[in-house]
Amino acid sequence: MAEFRTSFPMPAVRQKISLDSQLLTFGSCFADVVGNRLKSNKLKVEVNPFGTLFNPLSIFKLLSPNYLVADNRLFLENQEAWFHYDFHSQFFAETQETLAEKIKLQLQDYQQALPKTDFLFITFGTAFAYRFSEPPTFVANCHKMPARLFEKDLLSVKDICKSFAVLYQELKDINPNLRIVLTVSPVRHTKDGIPENQVSKSILRAACHYLTTDYESVEYFPAYEIMMDDLRDYRFYKADLIHPNDVAEGYIFDKFSETYFDENLKKFQKDWQQISMRLAHRPFNEKSEAHQKFLIKLLNDLENISLKVDVSEEIARVKILIK
Numbered sequence: 393m394a395e396f397r398t399s400f401p402m403p404a405v406r407q408k409i410s411l412d413s414q415l416l417t418f419g420s421c422f423a424d425v426v427g428n429r430l431k432s433n434k435l436k437v438e439v440n441p442f443g444t445l446f447n448p449l450s451i452f453k454l455l456s457p458n459y460l461v462a463d464n465r466l467f468l469e470n471q472e473a474w475f476h477y478d479f480h481s482q483f484f485a486e487t488q489e490t491l492a493e494k495i496k497l498q499l500q501d502y503q504q505a506l507p508k509t510d511f512l513f514i515t516f517g518t519a520f521a522y523r524f525s526e527p528p529t530f531v532a533n534c535h536k537m538p539a540r541l542f543e544k545d546l547l548s549v550k551d552i553c554k555s556f557a558v559l560y561q562e563l564k565d566i567n568p569n570l571r572i573v574l575t576v577s578p579v580r581h582t583k584d585g586i587p588e589n590q591v592s593k594s595i596l597r598a599a600c601h602y603l604t605t606d607y608e609s610v611e612y613f614p615a616y617e618i619m620m621d622d623l624r625d626y627r628f629y630k631a632d633l634i635h636p637n638d639v640a641e642g643y644i645f646d647k648f649s650e651t652y653f654d655e656n657l658k659k660f661q662k663d664w665q666q667i668s669m670r671l672a673h674r675p676f677n678e679k680s681e682a683h684q685k686f687l688i689k690l691l692n693d694l695e696n697i698s699l700k701v702d703v704s705e706e707i708a709r710v711k712i713l714i715k
Contacts, residue, residue: 394438396626398621404411405611407571408654411700415512416502418455420446420517421635422577422615427513429645433661434701441502443480446517446528446581448552450532452559453478455514457503457566464488465527470535477524477531509665511652515615517577519547519595520584539641546592552599553606560607572610573652574600578644581635613651618644644649661698667693671706677713687714 407707409415415437417427425651427439427602445451453459466477473484474491483498495593521530522542534542536541563570581589593616600612617637628640636644649661670690691710694703 394556394662398616398624399621400617401613402651403614405652406609409435409511409652409657410654411657411660413655414505414508415511415513416441416505416509417513417515418442419451419513419515419575420444420577420579422517422575422579423513423515423698425636425641426575426615426645426648430453432663433649434703438505439458440504441498441673443482443689444517445480445532447519447521447530447532447547448596449530449547449555450478451514451519452555453530453639454532455512456562457506458562459499461492461499463527464532464630466524466529467491467694468537468539469477475533475535477529477533477535478479481535506570509567511573513573513575513613514564515575515577516596516600517579518581518584518589519552519592521545521547526627547595549599553602554597556599556603559567560610564609570609572597572607574603574610574612575614576600576616578616578636578640582634613648615644615648618647663697666707670708678713679703684715 393598400532410480413436415427415435417423417430417437417439419440421444422443423440424596427437430437431439442454445454456660461476461478467488468477469488473486475481475487476491476495477593481493483491483495485494491592523529523545524531525541525543530545531542543640554558560572563572574594581592584592597616603609604612619640623636623640628637628643629635630637649658651656651659667690670693673686675686691707691714693709694710697703698707
């Protein structure tokens, strides 16, 4: 029978993720998708600590362990709240001083975690970036300020690779064993225009190619290619026809886990998925003898697996249900 889809082998990886690995996801909203699925599998992961960031230069800027919130001109007040051009709008406060302290604490958490991080996953969303006029710098978020304050620019492969070279050295000085996994987000940036989105994704993909060629500890996971060539159908998109739906996200994550998880983690993942399904079970009669036995068995399994991962919340929830 003829094949009706284009599957392709996943790239070989030099190092696998174990249950003890420390992980960090960074970048576009697809970094949230991957990070939250890693977290749901009980892995130790920090998910997009500075919120969604789309263009590579803004991502690299905040990933730098030398980043400081020093330039007061990048703070702004809009609609009775303070924001910062380098950060997502989830970082806001009633005063500039409060926001500066909030950002400082988040930066400290990230910089303290960096030396212990085993894998850093960076997802690029777009090669389009907005340049602020004063001071002249690329911003991560325009925060609904007037368009006249910014100039839209298309980053080049050279721009991205040159900026990454500086970041790479900074990261390796602090954590020589860090592995970096790059992805291009499968989310379509249609607001830029369909042809423009294709140009943008092409630049990002070319940059990833050169970065994996130039640096031994940098790898690429083909999330974009899985969506575009393997799935390749609007039934795998949400209603907005921009974001992959749950089926697509699950399929891409399965490919990711098959590629990066070591054998012990794969076994744990299967065991944990079974327990998760049982945790989600909703009985017809919670007080029935059969369901109480089900809960006692579930509690026992949770206590056994607690030797490997933290399931204290799940154990507490089940204990409440046992009569």
